[in-house]
Amino acid sequence: MNKAKILILGGLREDALADLKEKCDVTVGPVGHRMEDDREWVIDHIGDYEGLIVAKMPIDHTILDHAKNLKIISTYGVGFDRIDLDYAKEKGIVVTNCPVSVARPTAELALAMILACARRLHFYDHTMREGVFLNMNEYDNQGYTIEGKTLGILGMGKIGQMVAKFGQMLGMKVIYHNRSQVSAEIEKDLGAEYVDLPTLLKESDYLTLHAPATDETKQVIDAAALKQMKETACLINVARGSLVEQTALVQALKSGEIAGAGLDVFEDETEPDERLTALDNVIMTPHVGAATHKARFDLTKEAAKNISSYLVDGKILNQVK
Structure with a gap:
């Protein structure tokens, strides 16, 4: 019996692929610096494969039209906005993601961002590097205590719920808005209260975003929301850059409409926005939500399991609806 042929596009952990390689015929495609060159390679070769694991490359109409034998795609992460989901479904291709492995590390980063903003770590760090030892008796130099503050969560999936647990542990009031209200049992466990979006915006001291990138959530945080x-x-924002209108955010940070921001994702992740890098009240990281050694190992295992479970065992795991 011939093994199913699998193509991997992205920097997966080789040491976590043993099970998949035992069950399937695995090819690791190019991971170059020029996405357009890699794309041409994929278009030329995708027709040979039944399974695909993909990290950053957009999987659009053209690639899907060349994927004559493709049966399943697994993202290398929780986000699936780079895949033309409707067209994949039209062609009968199952699309899956990896929601379990990213939850804890991404929630930890959100917590780190909250603490960094509250305690103004970026401001303190760069003044120290400039040789300035600030006078902490001056009110304007002091940070904020988060105990008793309101933590607002937009998107109450696995990551949002983990962040809620952290907030609860630190003595914060937790409110949230989601596409649909979670169960009363989950709300009780998290000490979280469901509110509408305007209330979330008005009452949050720290508003953290965990919604997927969809047409409905595009620039949900715009100039009007920031006001x-x-x-x-x-x-x-440790979710997707498209959730925030970046120009409006820059203006809000510069004008003092809001006090600060912690950003792991951006409109354009290949070019840091100089308007943001110039600000003292924003801390930025290069999309590192799941970039821990353990998370990357677990992500690879989860993506591989999505593929082998379907192609070898006939069971669908983590299907994107």
Whole structure:
């Protein structure tokens, strides 16, 4: 019996692929610096494969039209906005993601961002590097205590729920808005209260984003939304750059409409926005939500399991609806 042929596009952990390689015929495709060159290679070769694991490359109409034998795609992460989901479904291709492995590390990063903003770590770090030892008796140099503050969560999936647990542990009031209200049992466990979006914006001291990138969530945090937030509030985005209107955010940070931001994702992740890098009240990281050694190992195992479970065992795991 011939093994199913699998193509991997992205920097997966080789040491986590043993099970998949035992069950399937695995090819690791190019992972170059020029996406357009890699794309041409994929277009030329994708027709040979039944399974695909993909990290960053967009999987669009053209690639899917050349994928004559493709049966399943697994993202290398929780996001699936780079895949033309509707067209894949039209062609009968199952699309899956990896929601379990990313939850804890991404939630940890959100917590780190909240603490960094509250305690103004970016501001303190760069003043120290400039040789300035600030006078902490001056009110304007002091940070904020998060105990008793309101943590607002937009998107109450696995990551949002983990962040809620952290907030609860630190003595924060937790409110959330989601596409649909979670169960009363989960709300009780997390000490979380469901509110509408305007209330979330107005009451949050720290608003953290965990919604997927969809047409409905595109620029959900725009100029109008930012104006509804407290002047002392901080915005945390470890989800997708498309959730925030970046120009509006820059203006809000410069004008003092909000106090600060912690950003792991951006409109354009290949070019850091100089308007943001110039600001003292924003801390930035290069999309590192799941970039820990353990998370990358677990992600590879989860993506591989999505593929082998379907092609070898006939069971679908983590299907994107």
